Amino acid sequence: MSVIETSAGPTTDSQVRRERFAGVLQGYGAAIVLVILVVVGSVSFPTFFSLNNFTNIATQSSFPLIVAVGMTFVILTGGIDLSVGSVFALGGVLAAYGSSLGVWGALLLPLLVCGAIGLLQGLLVAYAKMAPFIVTLAGLLAVRGLVLAITAGGSNTPLVKDATFSAIGQGGVFGIHWTVIVAIAAVAVGTVVLTRTRGGQAIFAVGGSESASTFMGLPVARVKLTVYIVSGLCAGLAGALNASYSSSGVPTVGVGLELSAISAVVIGGTLLVGGRGSLVGTLAGVLLLSVIQNMINQVGSLSSSVQSVVSGVFLAIVVVIQTVLSRTQRL
Amino acid sequence: MTEQTVTITLPKRGATLMVLQKYGVYIAIIVLLLYNLVFTPNFFQIGNFRTQFVQMVPVLIVALGMALVIGTEGIDLSVGGVMALAAAVIPLYIGYGLIPVVIIAVVVGGLVGVINGSLVAFVGVQPIVATLSLMVAGRGIALLIANEQLKSVIDPNLLAIGRGSVLGVPYSVIIAVVLVLIIALLVNRTTFGKQLIAIGGSRRAAELSGLPVKRILLLVYLLSAVLASIAGIIGTARLGASVPSTLGNLIELSAITAVVVGGTPLTGGQVKVAGTVAGALLLQFISATLNQHNVPDAFSQITQAVIILFAVYIQRGRAAVR
Numbered sequence: 001m002s003v004i005e006t007s008a009g010p011t012t013d014s015q016v017r018r019e020r021f022a023g024v025l026q027g028y029g030a031a032i033v034l035v036i037l038v039v040v041g042s043v044s045f046p047t048f049f050s051l052n053n054f055t056n057i058a059t060q061s062s063f064p065l066i067v068a069v070g071m072t073f074v075i076l077t078g079g080i081d082l083s084v085g086s087v088f089a090l091g092g093v094l095a096a097y098g099s100s101l102g103v104w105g106a107l108l109l110p111l112l113v114c115g116a117i118g119l120l121q122g123l124l125v126a127y128a129k130m131a132p133f134i135v136t137l138a139g140l141l142a143v144r145g146l147v148l149a150i151t152a153g154g155s156n157t158p159l160v161k162d163a164t165f166s167a168i169g170q171g172g173v174f175g176i177h178w179t180v181i182v183a184i185a186a187v188a189v190g191t192v193v194l195t196r197t198r199g200g201q202a203i204f205a206v207g208g209s210e211s212a213s214t215f216m217g218l219p220v221a222r223v224k225l226t227v228y229i230v231s232g233l234c235a236g237l238a239g240a241l242n243a244s245y246s247s248s249g250v251p252t253v254g255v256g257l258e259l260s261a262i263s264a265v266v267i268g269g270t271l272l273v274g275g276r277g278s279l280v281g282t283l284a285g286v287l288l289l290s291v292i293q294n295m296i297n298q299v300g301s302l303s304s305s306v307q308s309v310v311s312g313v314f315l316a317i318v319v320v321i322q323t324v325l326s327r328t329q330r331l
Numbered sequence: 332m333t334e335q336t337v338t339i340t341l342p343k344r345g346a347t348l349m350v351l352q353k354y355g356v357y358i359a360i361i362v363l364l365l366y367n368l369v370f371t372p373n374f375f376q377i378g379n380f381r382t383q384f385v386q387m388v389p390v391l392i393v394a395l396g397m398a399l400v401i402g403t404e405g406i407d408l409s410v411g412g413v414m415a416l417a418a419a420v421i422p423l424y425i426g427y428g429l430i431p432v433v434i435i436a437v438v439v440g441g442l443v444g445v446i447n448g449s450l451v452a453f454v455g456v457q458p459i460v461a462t463l464s465l466m467v468a469g470r471g472i473a474l475l476i477a478n479e480q481l482k483s484v485i486d487p488n489l490l491a492i493g494r495g496s497v498l499g500v501p502y503s504v505i506i507a508v509v510l511v512l513i514i515a516l517l518v519n520r521t522t523f524g525k526q527l528i529a530i531g532g533s534r535r536a537a538e539l540s541g542l543p544v545k546r547i548l549l550l551v552y553l554l555s556a557v558l559a560s561i562a563g564i565i566g567t568a569r570l571g572a573s574v575p576s577t578l579g580n581l582i583e584l585s586a587i588t589a590v591v592v593g594g595t596p597l598t599g600g601q602v603k604v605a606g607t608v609a610g611a612l613l614l615q616f617i618s619a620t621l622n623q624h625n626v627p628d629a630f631s632q633i634t635q636a637v638i639i640l641f642a643v644y645i646q647r648g649r650a651a652v653r
Binding site: 080124128130131133134135137138139140141142144145146147148149153259262263266272273303304305306307308309310311312313315316319320323324327 | 459471591
């Protein structure tokens with residue numbers, strides 16, 4: 001849209017300042033709001049500001065965060081992955097089944113299958129040139145169908161049978177769950193890949209302008225293929241960890257997870273049109289949604305549907321602000 | 332704005348593709364009917380067809396609105412939330428009689444459409460995020476209104492919409508047919524329809540040629556929400572209860588599928604009303620066929636996914652030709 005327009009006329013100092021301010025707000029808006037919310041929460045609720053509550057929030061956030069990391073990769077290329085909720089459930093069920101083969105079975109089986117699903121979707125998007133929205137929508141349906149098929153219509157909840165695998169989801173160091181550490185590691189590794197490697201730069205380039213990337217000789221199709229595999233792997237891993245955490249692969253988990261993952265990514269300042277964003281923003285976005293949920297729980301008397309109203313309205317506000325900001329920024 | 336006829340010589344494979352693109356959904360329906368004629372006992376009975384038609388009404392009505400939105404190169408994920416919202420307000424006002432309650436439900440649902448449309452048209456938010464936020468918030472508000480409870484609705488007039496019929500034709504089917512005709516007229520015979528398609532073809536060109544792009548977009552999202560509200564009312568009437576927690580859940584997926592399978596490209600610029608009806612019919616027949624042969628839910632979901640992919644794969648060629 002306005003991205004390719006160059007600002008007409010002389011650029012004044014105040015204009016530059018305004019654009020820079022807009023850029024900062026877009027990149028760090030979620031982090032700023034997060035800090036404000038934590039302060040507000042600490043003042044309003046006596047039980048909010050405690051180590052116990054914070055580790056709780058961290059653990060709850062770790063699963064959606066891993067999913068959102070994969071989603072960020074996809075959205076940066078201008079795509080979208082609606083299948084993550086179903087893949088999350090599949091990862092959990094497969095991990096529980098695989099745990100009868102030991103810890104490696106519990107980890108490798110979901111990663112292999114979910115990676116393969118990502119590969120399939122990536123092939124359809126990158127090489128068959130089908131709309132990501134539709135391909136992953138079909139993925140959402142088909143994978144959920146697959147989950148139901150291998151759990152006798154969802155009535156069968158396989159239990160985790162391997163002690164080492166259970167320890168991954170339930171244990172930790174210094175009171176921090178391993179899942180939190182895995183999630184932080186995913187953000188860190190992802191950030192390095194995105195900002196310090198050629199592949200990462202190619203992802204931004206493809207999202208910025210696909211045709212320009214093609215002319216520059218970038219392997220556009222391969223880049224796209226890769227991000228869907230990454231997203232499949234992330235969702236599968238998160239599902240497996242969730243199974244380990246809850247000792248079972250529940251076939252009905254992850255419904256609507258794609259929505260919260262997309263919300264978190266967008267709130268974190270990654271543009272849905274692709275080409276701009278960061279995993280640190282996504283981290284802030286996921287934490288923000290978790291903190292909101294936590295605060296609603298702190299009130300106690302509010303029903304869970306308040307949560308969806310708040311997140312929906314919040315997402316709308318953020319997107320409006322972002323749209324206005326990216327207009328100001330006229331890069 | 333008048334469509335120019337461009338003659339393109341296509342290789343033979345291209346010709347088959349064109350036929351599939353144009354008539355694929357109709358061919359599929361015929362094949363499915365023939366299959367059922369041979370292999371499914373009791374399929375070809377008026378009672379069965381009546382059930383099929385009644386069952387497809389909500390999806391069809393929602394798909395009509397979705398077709399308009401997709402025609403402008405947009406998407407509306409909030410339709411399920413709108414249905415829930417319409418259902419949630421019904422028990423509150425049913426005491427005032429049928430007409431007032433229908434008006435209130437449509438107005439409340441339509442409000443969501445106005446918000447969607449404003450976000451897309453005036454603020455410039457991408458349709459998928461704008462409607463995503465209202466999909467989440469809409470159902471949340473519906474649940475808040477209903478206090479997260481299921482309420483039975485026993486107004487005889489409302490129940491008649493869902494269960495009554497005249498000369499053997501259910502009222503809900505009549506409503507759907509009327510709506511199909513209205514939307515078909517709107518798309519094919521009015522300036523509004525032409526303008527909508529022009530926006531989907533190229534929003535920039537439509538703006539430059541002086542079309543009231545923003546107003547049209549607003550109206551399109553409003554229409555989609557109004558249609559979804561009507562679907563919500565009919566759904567509630569059929570169940571005899573207001574169930575905001577599940578009514579219209581995932582209906583956006585079925586509606587989008589019906590539209591795309593019916594030949595309306597996701598890239599906008601075309602609206603196929605007849606195709607959309609055929610798409611909804613095909614989905615209904617597929618699930619009925621799988622159902623009557625006791626295929627588990629899991630596999631019917633997978634089948635639906637494969638059909639979506641196949642339909643879009645075929646449509647993909649059309650966008651390239653266009």
